[in-house]
Amino acid sequence: MKKLVCCLLMVFLLLNVTSYGAVADLLGTAKTAKAEDVESVITTESTKEITKNADEYKARDAFYSLSDSSVNRATSEHFQIIWGNNDTTGTVNRNFVNGNLANIESIRSFYMDKFGLGDIGTSPNPQISGKYKTNIYIASTGLKKIDEDWAYMSIDRDAFGYIVMMPAAMRVDPPSWVVPHELGHVFTYHNGGEVPYEWYEAVANFLRNEYLGSDYYSYGGTVYGPDSDFFAPFILNSESHFPHVKNWYDAWPILLYIHENPDHINGLGHQAMLNLLSYSGKDTTYFESMEKVTGVSIKELLGGMARRLVTMDFKSQPYYLKHLDELLRTNGNYEKIYTTLKSDKGGWLTVPQNKAPQQTGYNIVPLDIDLSKASVTVDFQGTSTAKGADWRASIVSVTHSGDTRYSTMWNKGKNSLKLQGDEKTVYLVVSATPDTIKHFNIEEDGETYPYKVKVTTK
Template sequence: MDLGDGIMIYVKTGGGSIIDSVGYIDESVTGSLISGRKIGEIAVAGRLYTEIHTLFMMARNENRRVLNWYNLGYSGGGRFNAVGGNFGNFGFDVPLDERNTRYPLFDTIAGLPSLCFDGNNFLKSGYAAETDITGGESLSIEMWVYDENPTAGEVIMGWQSEDGTSASAPLAWPAGIAGNDRWRHLVVSCGIVTETWYLDGEVVSSVPREMRIDPGHRIVLGGTSENTASFDGCLLTLRVHRDSITPAQVVHNYRGGGMLGTTLKFNYDPLMTPSDDKAYFTWSDADPGAAFMVVSEHFDQRVSLDWINTWLAADKDAFYARVPDMLELAEACYENYGSFHALRLPVVSIHPKYRGDGIKYRIKIGTTDGANFMGWHDQLGFGYGMQFPGYFNPHELVHGTQAQTGSGMQGNYWEAHANWPQTYMGMYQTVPSFLEMRDQNLFEASGRSYYHARLMFQHLAESPEYGPLFISKMWFDGANTAYPWITFKEIDPDPLTPLGYEFGRMVQKNVTWDYTIHRPLNPDDYYDPDLYRNNVRDNYEVAVVQGYVLLDSISGETGWLRPPKAKIPQQTGWNIVPLEPEGSEVSAELSGYRNEERGSSWYGGFVSVNNDGISRYSDIFRDGESLSFTLNSDEPDLYFIVAAIPGNIMAVDMTGDVKSDAQEPFPYKVRFTGVQQRDMFREYYAKKFENISGHIHANGGGFVDNRAIVSATAYVGPGAYVIGTSQVLDSARLEDFAVVENSTVEDHAIVSGHGNVTGNSSVSAYARVRDFARVSNSSGLTEYGKVAEHASLESGNGNTNSGYTTMKGIAIKYDGDASGTAMIDHHFAKGQDITRGKWFSWSWGSGRNPGEEDQDFNGLYMSMSFEEDHPFMAWDDHGINWGYLVNGASLVTDPAYGGVLS
């Protein structure tokens, strides 16, 4: 409804319904710093340096202790941003064991949400007073306070230096005024000469100016300083005005009550020009008759009626029916993100020039033709979500809060994090366990799984030393688009457990996926408490190949083992090594191949699992150390974990050169006692095929399903399986522990090692599948094509690798043909046709990244010029086929020959 001058005001809705407009806004109060419209409710003296209200972004822990409270005023920000300051420092202003005594309590007092102090707790701001309110400059302090029995010397708030060693401008309950059991409006208006105190709109004193804030001091709620807490009462709101407030303004704000200024307004861009663009209808309220608008307490969605009228009648009905659920979900996200995760919600701008007018805005639910993405109004500084009308995507609103909170993480982590806060409402938009297990040795948040890479966030959130608010602290205090684990090291509140220790603990959880799975908001919705475990079980045939590491023995180093090259962890990568205990006492000694420039370091540990599937963790130990572990009698399963966390953490470009310093491999060595390695691949297939009727093949002694066809001339070795309707024909060979299931291997093709051909796939001519490689999903491998190491050819649609193609590492090819002399290696994951060149990394569908080349190298596989000096690698200039330097070999320069090994 148009109320004149384009002003449209909407009332709060309980659960999200379509509502009508009511009333006009008081034209006498503050205008919007964004639009200039007189839509404010609070009378503001100048601007609000600080405004906090218990309704907005007050994050608390499970014990209702308030650990973070965002400033809605114009001042403050994180270490690298000016998005608006905060109180409480996300719970890290005191040690962990003091959080539930030193931080104040969230409660409901006289029907209003309240921040309550007991005389021993405090809440400190993270930003210093602006110079225009320090010393003798004018300012006003306004609050709604509840104190039934104020005592002499009881200070409600003060200002202190950053370290708390000096204090200024304490504000105590007015002398001679008794307390009572209701909320009181207290104002101190400081002019150049005089300070005037008001209580409930009436002057109670006017004295020469005494209250002066020292430069650099910051607000402390609850006492004169953090070390002298004394306030025993509650706060509802605090406003610090940049100027002295007038008596009329005081009366206005008193009569408005404690909830004045809490009704959110329509956010309007005054520079929007009319168009058919959906953003125009989102951000303009001109011509209200042309738009359909729905509103809840904190959100609105505005959709062009012309667009709606192009829809089929059934689609219109479906849209209208979706609206209440859309708004209900949006409101649930608002509460979860702001009150539990301390994400800064887009109710005020991130730009200081638009903050401080006391106005808060409803959050946009932007609209698209069907795509989902983050909406961002750069000029005004508001983030929000974009989706089809009538839907609400929690992921996209998280993106909006990320920008509002400070943009303190690298781009790929925006996606990893955007699938995490909503899990606390039982909404799992991605399930991380299988993909993270498959890609475990890669740098975290690689392109292959970055939408799923939240396990470290979840581990830290579920660790009391950190908690969920620490993740938001990284957004708030990290440099713009910073690599999060660099930020972690800079702000770690518990340096006794460094980053590597925490990664080790996280990997221990990944053995049996010991993470909390939250229940959905609707108790009638399906709940799977074993969601992560079942995600791995549902994909176990791949997980058993890619998710567990069978270590290699090291020639000349008795007892020492190391990972195969394809599974060597990069920075933040990890391995899970299954073990078979020989008794109750086991031990491990951890070492590795060091690059001092990167500060190579590894963190390891054991995980035992009992007969009920319950895990138990050893201590975490580092390279250069040994660890012993005693198994209980009911713990038949044992695993060793290791994480590579170098001392020199580097930002890793998701599509960067795999041979860059940031993507260096970190090969470790381990020596066990009391265990043997456990071959999960052989164990899995032996169990899977144990009840299949079959026979022993005469040529080789391997197992052949009675449904399969195997030529007498084909070789099936004693550890190999031919299962289902497979055909092994001509002179084909299955060696070692090869498995062929419902597929064909023919001609002179060879499948060896733990190679696996499955899913109606074919391997023919002189092709080779070896190591832990897998050909699946109706893929073809022919001519002289090779798939080796832990690579997976799963192109489907009859796509084929042919010619002299080589595919290895942990590469995945999920679409397209490969031919010629193409070399596909490392963590390649693309779906394009390839005829030549070298390809090493992930692209979204198709692409070519740094270090990849699309040219014919005439079959060149490896080239070593010895011009690259490295502490443990003999460098491959062409590909990734480096070798270990052994027996003291080192790189020297010979004038006649260039680089040589000595």
């Protein structure tokens, strides 16, 4: 991602000074394939449909001339895969390249036709017109003009997003999870939204997870979806602000909450997510952007998201719960995921200093209560002296049949939840939602927001 930041700066500098005519030899429509065992145009039975309009998107290359015999090329309707003549892995062959073209066309189709993102075949540079194939460069094959790395997205001098991946990141069957992540970066960039650097990875993982949950996640007639990724580092560091270096790839539950709108809040939903990804405002934090795009207070977004993490109460709940169960089998993870409050004088329970949530962080607190009672009441008191300190708390019950019930959210004083006799466990969820959410670098820790509670039943 450091490459992405550098390239973004280069793009902004070059947009008004780069002459497209100066690289005219890179924009021809000829297709070449140096390697004898790779076709230049994919025409296999499984990809005839996606290549029938191949002339609409032209081939181009900002690094190598299209007539350069030192590189090999293969194209589909919307993509061009480029690799050198020194494959050090021995894995790049006709089936490998063709399979990757088929897979990436399927991912593109999901992102555009199903999810509704805009095209990635046009340049943000107003001097460049027309539609062009997105380039994928295979590392470890002798491409000396391309920086070697496992997998990354960057931007070339003509302001097109491109992808570099090592062969091991490009598994064909089942389709690699790396490819939809990197293509997610390309879509994020080309859709024009002002997505901060520290959010790029979470957005890409969110988009990938939407693809994994669909029947587009398939190859050769075998459908592997629906499936799901998980956000383990996010819940293992729940008290931390996000995005933090400990959780920034996995800070996408709030995007899930906006997109799925499980609480049926006006302003949230699929269109809100599309609007966020194309929102070009430059705000202090992405949380501020979320508020402006949705019209919903970030306090309500954070509180609503956090309480649903008790039972992973989202569309892919069965998959998330399976991952959660696997995490809990590892010694020490229970104490990371759940917060045990300390007894204090007067019947109060206080949050341990090391578990007090930072801004946007949260605690899931199991409540040790008599479940035969009619209701549980929590008296919540924030104890932070910081200016603008605030919280969102909610009582959450889980039934033996797996249903989840929620109290209203509140930030001070008493609130209750009725018990119906079928509960298995009850939790208190507390999110730190200060009036002003500050911007932190991903390496920085934030100020903590301690609290105390008194729990009673009747």
